[in-house]
Amino acid sequence: MKYMLLIYPPRMTDASDSACTPPAIEEWMLFDKTIKDAGVVVSDAALQDPTVATTVRVGNSGERTVTDGPFAETRELIGGFYVVDVPNLDVALDWAARCPGSQAGGTIEVRPVADFEQG
Amino acid sequence: MGERAAGAVEGIDTSVEAVFREERGRLLAALVHRFGDLDLAEDVTSEAIEAALQTWPVDGVPTRPGAWLLTTARRRAVDRLRRDQAYAARLAVLQAEADRADPAPPADGDGLPDERLALFFTCTHPALAADDRGALILRCLAGLTTPEVARAFLVPPATMAQRIVRAKKKIRAARIPFRVPGADELPDRLPGVLQVLYSIFTEGYAASSGPRLQRLDLAEEAIRLARILRRLLPAEPEVAGLLGLMLLVHARRDARTGPDGELVLLDDQDRGCWDRSMIEEGRSLVVVALTGGPPGPYGVQAAIAALHDEAADVATTDWPQIVALYDVLLGLVASPVVAVNRAVAVAMRDGPEAGLQLLDALADDPRLRTHHPYAAARAELLRELGRLAEAAVAYREALELVGSAPERAYLQRMLGSVES
Numbered sequence: 174m175k176y177m178l179l180i181y182p183p184r185m186t187d188a189s190d191s192a193c194t195p196p197a198i199e200e201w202m203l204f205d206k207t208i209k210d211a212g213v214v215v216s217d218a219a220l221q222d223p224t225v226a227t228t229v230r231v232g233n234s235g236e237r238t239v240t241d242g243p244f245a246e247t248r249e250l251i252g253g254f255y256v257v258d259v260p261n262l263d264v265a266l267d268w269a270a271r272c273p274g275s276q277a278g279g280t281i282e283v284r285p286v287a288d289f290e291q292g
Numbered sequence: 293m294g295e296r297a298a299g300a301v302e303g304i305d306t307s308v309e310a311v312f313r314e315e316r317g318r319l320l321a322a323l324v325h326r327f328g329d330l331d332l333a334e335d336v337t338s339e340a341i342e343a344a345l346q347t348w349p350v351d352g353v354p355t356r357p358g359a360w361l362l363t364t365a366r367r368r369a370v371d372r373l374r375r376d377q378a379y380a381a382r383l384a385v386l387q388a389e390a391d392r393a394d395p396a397p398p399a400d401g402d403g404l405p406d407e408r409l410a411l412f413f414t415c416t417h418p419a420l421a422a423d424d425r426g427a428l429i430l431r432c433l434a435g436l437t438t439p440e441v442a443r444a445f446l447v448p449p450a451t452m453a454q455r456i457v458r459a460k461k462k463i464r465a466a467r468i469p470f471r472v473p474g475a476d477e478l479p480d481r482l483p484g485v486l487q488v489l490y491s492i493f494t495e496g497y498a499a500s501s502g503p504r505l506q507r508l509d510l511a512e513e514a515i516r517l518a519r520i521l522r523r524l525l526p527a528e529p530e531v532a533g534l535l536g537l538m539l540l541v542h543a544r545r546d547a548r549t550g551p552d553g554e555l556v557l558l559d560d561q562d563r564g565c566w567d568r569s570m571i572e573e574g575r576s577l578v579v580v581a582l583t584g585g586p587p588g589p590y591g592v593q594a595a596i597a598a599l600h601d602e603a604a605d606v607a608t609t610d611w612p613q614i615v616a617l618y619d620v621l622l623g624l625v626a627s628p629v630v631a632v633n634r635a636v637a638v639a640m641r642d643g644p645e646a647g648l649q650l651l652d653a654l655a656d657d658p659r660l661r662t663h664h665p666y667a668a669a670r671a672e673l674l675r676e677l678g679r680l681a682e683a684a685v686a687y688r689e690a691l692e693l694v695g696s697a698p699e700r701a702y703l704q705r706m707l708g709s710v711e712s
Contacts, residue, residue, distance in 0.1 A: 174467045261469035262419055263477075285466050 175215060175258050175286035176265040182252040183278030196273030204272055208255065213268070219253035249280065256286060312341050316435035317520070319361050321407035324414075324470050327369055330432070330460050332379075336372070340365035408433060409524040410470045413481060416488040417468045424459035425488045426495075431456055433520065434513045444492075444510050446502055482525075486534050486590060489517050493538050498696065505549050505698035511542055529581045533591030536577030540597035543570040555702040559606045571601045592621045611641035628657045632666050644676040664693035668703060671710075680710040 183195070208214055226243040243250055252274065259265050265283050275281040316337060323333035340361045354360040373380040415428040423445075430436045430444055442452035462468065473481045496511030518535040525531045547561035578598050581591030596617045603609035618634035631654055639647020651670050660666040671686035687707040694700050 261467045261471075262417075263469050263471070263473075266419070283466075 174261060174265075175256055175288070176262070177284050177286055178255045178257065178265070178269050178272065178274075179251050179282040179284060180253045180255075180272065180274035181249040181280040181282065182274065183280075184249070194277060196277055196279075200273045207271070208257070208268060213257045213259050213264075215256040215258050217253070217255040220251060223250040252279075312344075313435040315358060315361060316341065317408055317411070317433040318358065318406060319365060320432055321411040322362055323365055323369065324411060325407040326366065327373075328470065330414075330463055332369055332372065333365075334432075336365040336368040339368050406524065407470075408520060409472050412485050412521060412524070413473060414463060414468055414470050416485045417463075418481075418484055419466060419468055420459050420462060424455050426492050427452060427455055428459050429488055429517065430492065430513060434517055436513070444495075444507075444513070446499075478528075482528060482530065485521070486530060489514050489521065490534060490538075490590070492517070493541075497541060498699070501695040503697045504553055505555050505696050506545060508545055511538070511545070514538060515542060529583070529585055530588040530590050532577045533581030533588055533594045536574045536581055536594035537590050537597055539570045539574035539577065540594055540601050543567040543574065543601060549698065553698055555698045557702075558600065563604065566601065571598075574598060574601070587620060587624070589621060589624045592617055592624065596621075606640070609640070611637055615641055628654055628659050629663060629665075632660065632663070632669055636669050639673055644673040648673040648677065662693055664690045664695075664699075667693065671703075671706065675706070675710050683710045 205217075223243040228240045228242065228244055230238045230240075232238065255268070255272070257265060257268055259268070262283070262285075269275050269281040269283050272281060273279070319340065320333050320337045323337060324330055327333060343364050344357070344361060348354070348357075411432055412429070415432050416425045420428065427441050427445060430441045431438065436444065438453050438456060439449045441456070442449040445452065447455075493511050493514035496507045496509070496514060498505060499507050515535070515538050518531070518538055522531050522535050543566050544558075544561060546567070547563065547565040548556055550556050574594065575598050578591065578594045581588070581594055587595075596614055599610050599614050599617070614637045615634065618630065618637055621630050622634060632651065635647045635650035635654070637647075638650055648670065651666070651673065654660055654666070667686050667690035671683045671690060674680075674683035674686055684707060687703055687710065691700060691703045691707065694703060
């Protein structure tokens with residue numbers, strides 16, 4: 174069963190409000206090595222800053238609207254993801270809990286990946 | 293199936309429902325474990341019970357009814373999987389992964405494996421909506437029908453059916469596992485299970501809305517579920533504590549309401565109506581819960597309930613000990629509701645002024661703004677102190693928040709007494 178772990182870093186205001194410090198890069202590297210050594214990662218990516226995002230929308234008549242920045246109505250912005258292949262939700266939640274992205278004010282959403290072959 | 297116990301047929305129609313209620317959860321759990329799919333398990337459980345209702349009155353009750361039901365249900369499931377190959381292929385994947393994650397546990401004494409513990413954890417999984425957990429556990433483990441669950445939560449049957457479908461869809465789609473958490477996970481997961489059972493109980497003890505104060509059927513379902521859980525987890529002190537707490541509170545059920553369903557407070561209850569054997573059982577569970585390790589919140593609450601149950605009246609209740617137990621409880625759960633209860637106990641020990649000071653110190657806690665017992669407790673203490681105008685204001689606050697008709701009537705009565 175494949176799950177995507179969607180990593181939402183703390184918003185800057187949150188980070189300055191609470192006294193929590195963001196996870197050090199070493200923590201991320203250690204987690205990344207651990208989860209990859211476990212052989213459960215299908216794919217993964219860390220995303221660049223949302224300020225360099227571009228949003229695309231195509232209207233009903235086919236006109237394309239391109240705007241600077243992330244989807245404006247989203248409060249939380251994805252910072253990266255892992256897709257893992259594990260037996261069940263509990264295992265996926267365990268990996269999410271171990272990931273520095275769920276700590277120090279961050280949040281991880283665990284979403285099952287749709288599998289159209291199994292219906 | 294072979295042997296039949298003849299003579300057990302008489303009275304079958306009246307007793308079967310009760311028998312099957314107990315059996316249903318066990319059967320369902322065994323089938324979920326075997327086939328990894330809650331919907332399939334529910335369908336064939338119902339079919340097997342229906343088959344029993346038709347054949348047992350004619351052929352007699354089999355010597356091992358549970359085994360008969362399980363065999364029948366399994367056959368139906370296998371038949372269905374033969375007819376639906378795509379479904380079977382999907383279940384085969386599920387089963388293989390379930391085995392990979394969790395080897396089969398051993399069977400118990402009568403040869404039938406009891407898989408209900410895994411189902412307890414599935415139904416109360418934190419990934420499910422909090423409201424749906426209670427509904428699922430009543431449906432799957434207490435064996436209530438969907439309309440019965442709907443009545444339990446005072447919602448229309450169609451609404452409850454939708455909620456149960458939604459919860460089952462989440463279990464399937466997100467693959468919430470049917471497994472007992474490992475010993476290392478248990479401290480994290482068990483409180484969630486106990487919380488669901490306790491909230492079913494408290495809804496039965498003091499309904500949050502509706503015409504009646506107590507809904508005894510619901511409290512009794514919660515006790516039944518806690519008894520099952522206690523058998524499945526005999527070494528967990530908090531399970532003993534929860535069951536003890538429920539019994540010690542439920543023992544007062546007949547004294548808590550008057551002839552017209554009105555609320556009777558602890559001070560005025562006829563303690564002769566308290567259920568002595570239930571109190572005894574509850575007390576022995578308190579001993580289990582508080583022995584051999586650090587106390588947990590349910591064990592401590594059960595101990596408090598036991599002190600009330602042991603006292604001849606409110607005046608001779610051991611309030612210093614109750615306050616001390618609330619201090620322990622506050623150290624375990626930093627809840628403002630516990631702090632309110634502690635303040636009331638302090639008022640009993642040291643007088644209303646001392647209790648009121650503690651309550652007033654909690655006034656800024658936003659979690660108490662919708663908690664009518666807070667306003668009601670302030671009102672009582674203000675009334676005892678003769679500060680009637682302030683008491684009236686507090687009674688009015690409580691009246692705005694209270695849900696059930698008998699509690700409302702009580703507060704209305706008290707408001708009248710301080711205004712006259």
